[in-house]
Structures are given as C-alpha cells and as structure tokens.
Amino acid sequence: MTVFALIDGNSFYCSCERVFDPTLAKRPVIVLSNGDGCAVARTPEAKALGIRMGQPWFQMRDLCRTHKVAVLSSNYALYGDMSARMNEVYRLFSPAIEVYSIDESFLDLSGLGGTDLVTHARELRATVRQWTGIPTCVGVGPTKTLAKLANWVAKHDPERGGVCDFRDEAARLPVMAKIPVTEVWGMGSASVGKLEALGCRTAADLARLDPALARRLLTVVGERIVWELRGTSCLPLEEVAPQRKGCAVTRNFAGRVEDLPTLQEAVAAHTARLAEKLRHHGLATDALTVFFHTSTHDQGPQHAASRTVTLPEATNDTLALIRAARAAVAAIWRPGHRYSKAGVMTMSLIRAEDAAPPLFDGLDRERSARLMGALDAVNARWGRGTLLPASTGLKRPWATRFEHRSPRYTTRLDELPRARA
Amino acid sequence: MFLLRHHEFESQAEAWSLPFVLEGLCAGFPSPADDHLEPDINLLELLIPNKPATFLWRVDGHSMTDAGIYHGDILIVDRSLTPRHGDVVVAVVNGERSLKRLLLDGPRPRLALENREFPAFAIPEAAEVEIWGVVRCNVHWLRGRR
Numbered sequence: 001m002t003v004f005a006l007i008d009g010n011s012f013y014c015s016c017e018r019v020f021d022p023t024l025a026k027r028p029v030i031v032l033s034n035g036d037g038c039a040v041a042r043t044p045e046a047k048a049l050g051i052r053m054g055q056p057w058f059q060m061r062d063l064c065r066t067h068k069v070a071v072l073s074s075n076y077a078l079y080g081d082m083s084a085r086m087n088e089v090y091r092l093f094s095p096a097i098e099v100y101s102i103d104e105s106f107l108d109l110s111g112l113g114g115t116d117l118v119t120h121a122r123e124l125r126a127t128v129r130q131w132t133g134i135p136t137c138v139g140v141g142p143t144k145t146l147a148k149l150a151n152w153v154a155k156h157d158p159e160r161g162g163v164c165d166f167r168d169e170a171a172r173l174p175v176m177a178k179i180p181v182t183e184v185w186g187m188g189s190a191s192v193g194k195l196e197a198l199g200c201r202t203a204a205d206l207a208r209l210d211p212a213l214a215r216r217l218l219t220v221v222g223e224r225i226v227w228e229l230r231g232t233s234c235l236p237l238e239e240v241a242p243q244r245k246g247c248a249v250t251r252n253f254a255g256r257v258e259d260l261p262t263l264q265e266a267v268a269a270h271t272a273r274l275a276e277k278l279r280h281h282g283l284a285t286d287a288l289t290v291f292f293h294t295s296t297h298d299q300g301p302q303h304a305a306s307r308t309v310t311l312p313e314a315t316n317d318t319l320a321l322i323r324a325a326r327a328a329v330a331a332i333w334r335p336g337h338r339y340s341k342a343g344v345m346t347m348s349l350i351r352a353e354d355a356a357p358p359l360f361d362g363l364d365r366e367r368s369a370r371l372m373g374a375l376d377a378v379n380a381r382w383g384r385g386t387l388l389p390a391s392t393g394l395k396r397p398w399a400t401r402f403e404h405r406s407p408r409y410t411t412r413l414d415e416l417p418r419a420r421a
Numbered sequence: 422m423f424l425l426r427h428h429e430f431e432s433q434a435e436a437w438s439l440p441f442v443l444e445g446l447c448a449g450f451p452s453p454a455d456d457h458l459e460p461d462i463n464l465l466e467l468l469i470p471n472k473p474a475t476f477l478w479r480v481d482g483h484s485m486t487d488a489g490i491y492h493g494d495i496l497i498v499d500r501s502l503t504p505r506h507g508d509v510v511v512a513v514v515n516g517e518r519s520l521k522r523l524l525l526d527g528p529r530p531r532l533a534l535e536n537r538e539f540p541a542f543a544i545p546e547a548a549e550v551e552i553w554g555v556v557r558c559n560v561h562w563l564r565g566r567r
Contacts, residue, residue, distance in 0.1 A: 022518060025516070132500070418518065419520040420517060421485045
C-alpha cells in the first residue's frame, strides 16, 4: 500500500519570525505580502482578532495598533532558508519527498513497512521543532489527497498533537463526514457549487460520489479526487518540479508613478529580474506581457494597461527583453494617471536550448550567453543587484519598501541575530 | 551600459584547498607523494556537522570574555545538541536573547557570566528561560578584518 505524509509549517512565515525574535512569542503576529499589500500569514492570535487572509494592510492598520499586533513585511530570504532546512530534515525521515510549496512537502512513507508511522511522524515533528524551531503538522494517508485532508484535521483538532493518520478507512470516514467539501485539495468554488446542488457537502459525501458522475460534473480531475478520497492513489509523488509554464514579476510601487521614464525604469527592473529567473531555470520566452494600473483606492482617473509583445526569437537575454518591455510601456502609457503597480509576465516558456533562431538578424547568441553568464556570476558572488543595466535605474524611487522587514538572520553576515553578552 | 555598484572587493583571494596537487606540473619525475594523496580537509564539516540545525549568531557585549568570547565574534550555534552542564548557550531570558554558561550541577539550572569584572547573574525564580541552542564553537579573528 502506498503511504504519503503531508507536513507543513504552522503559520509558517510568522513562525520563522518567532524563531529569531522571542518578543513575538506571545503577541499576535501577521506578515504582509510583497510591498506590504495585504496579510499573507497570521498566527492563531491574529486570526482570533478577525484578521483575514489577504486583507489589505490599510484596512487593519487601526486594529493592529489597538491590539499591539506585530506587523512584519515579508522576509523571503529568511523563509526560503528555513524552508530548505526543514526539507533537509524531512529527507532524513523519508526516502523521497516532493517540495510542494515553500511550507508544504509530501513525503513517501510507503517503503517504511515495519515502522510505526505515527511514532515516526511524531519524531519528525519533534526533530523539525528542535532543529529549526518551526512547529509543524503532519497528515498521513494512503493517497496525497487523504494525507492533505489528514493534515487539515491535525491543524484544526488540538487533541491530535499535530499528527493525524487517515490510513484506516473505518477510522477516517466519521472524521471526513465533518469536514466541509471546500477543504478537499483541488476543490474550487465552481466545483463546490455544483456539488452542493447534489447535496454533497462533506469530504465523506464526495468520497461516496459515483466516479462516473464526478467525471461528468467535474471532469477527470474531479473523478481523480473521488478515487483518491476512497484510498486509491492516482497522484504520484513528483520529486522533480514540473517545468514552469509561466513566470511573472509584479510589484506595487512605493508611492505613485506618473511619468513615462520612471515607469519604464520600473518595468525594466522587473524585466531584468524576470530574465534572471528564466536563465536560472534554463528557460527562454518569445512573448512578454507588460502591464500597469492605477489603484482603485485612489481618486482621479483610472487606467489599467496591458500589452503583449512578441520577440523575433525566444530569448532570456536581459537587454533584449528590456528593449521589448520598454517599447511596450511607451505604447500604452497615458499621461495624467497615477499608476500604483506594474509587472511583466510571460506564459510562453520554452527550454532555452530549443529556441529556434530567426531567418534574419538574429541575436548574437554567443555574445549574449557570455554577457549574461558574466552578469549572473557577478551578482551571484557579490549579491543581487551588484551589476545591472542602467535602464533599471539607480535611485529607484518607485521600488517597493519593506518597511517592517525583519533582519535576514540566516543569509546576511551583517544581519545575524545578536546574543547579548 | 552596465554600472558597477560600489562594493568593496576585498575578498578576491581565490578559494584555496590543501593539499596542493603537483602531479600535473611535474615535467620530470612524478611526485612520490601522489600515491599518498588524501582528500581535502573540510573545515565546514568540522565546524558545522549538522547544517539544517546550525545558525550563526553575533556576540553583542563583554560578559563572556573570560570564556574567550568577545564582542563581535560569530557563534556557531547547533540546535540539535542537547544542553549539558558547562555548555555555552544562547538562552532566551524573559524575552531577551543572551549568551550564558549553563550550569546543571546544582538543585536548579543556573546561567553564569564569564567576566570577573561583572557581578554574577542569578536567574530570578520567576524568570522564563528557554535554551535556544548550544554554542558549538566561536569564530574569533586574531587579525582584524577591517
């Protein structure tokens, strides 16, 4: 029988902050999204105050002040490092793991036949807690969907001590009868609406649904969920991340941007970052979508602009992509608008080595590869942003501020945690 | 076209490793040492045997100088180590992160300072103490880095 576990960090970003700042231990803590837009992580104390996931920062500013909520900008350098450490620990407890997101991983425990898996899961939790300081929950089940559901129970039922085992059908069905169908992995709001019409409201109801009916109603994806909820594994562990299909870099501005040169500069900087990401993954693109818009919270004229430009050949050359992006900005910018956010994205990614050269006037690929290689090498050695195209600006008045960011405790020598001696 | 942001490039020395391999350089006789070649000494493995559990901390203050730990030093703290009597630890005392010597030889655990000029630190009965991690070793430069 296959056995999967899903382990994830409790209020992960907030927990990372608490590891290094003990004064946060008893206070409600929230972490804001990139550019301090909205809440993306909340401790139970913050949830109890009614702070919702995705709630805009300006809406809860007063509430946070009144209740002395610790409000932090996201510190992805820290969260990424802590995530890597946790996955290193997981590898000691499981022969195969799938890093599903920054704070969730699936473990394949199938091979550990003789072991008492619940004890194993408790030891895993305890080790992660001791070594990294991060509290976690573990769900165990015969399929990934059941492991994820068991994890939800482990999180919401304090009696279980952070571990929930869904391997036994007779034991899990009564529990599943109390879990709303919205909590099942992969259930979107449209699917939930269709299921409600059939009176299918809980995870147990969904497990009982006729698979053929599920397929008609919710396509093959829905049918697979039904089989998975019944204990038949359809989703294997994906140890290698699937190739990215899209890539985007979007940011709120620190203030508002009105003039074309500043807007172009911001978009060029986002594009430079996008190109860096593409090269990191060995990908290239031949179409770039540039967009920017005003804020619906502002008075004054509103404008949302977007333009997709195609390039003569797929590339990941920073300079070629910036040229295309700047031209797109100039084509769609309108004077007299106060823009609040800009971004670049691409949905047409191919592997860089598969990029076909155009018939005429192609890029000098050898020169481009050497230049980009040197650029990435310098930035890898001396830090991101050491060497950058002048078109991305130096002062960057538009750049998002991280006003409440904690130190990058684990990745910067000059920001290490300090022990009073 | 490109602008180099002002950084000080002082650490340009190439990474070195021991022992040096001479084989490729010998035009005449092969080195008699080649058959006795050993793998490099890995300093990182020595100092950080358990990477996911190891964190660097900066010393802030002068209360541990008698233990050879000075202001500005970098501590290698291993959270996977179980605290023992005599360990230097990062302790959280009433919410403050501090560096102390852990003493477990009395009826109650004590945290001690190591500087003759400082009065001994006694933990009040009601204090909340948590051992954050055990200090495995201390990085102290004898020749100033700046």
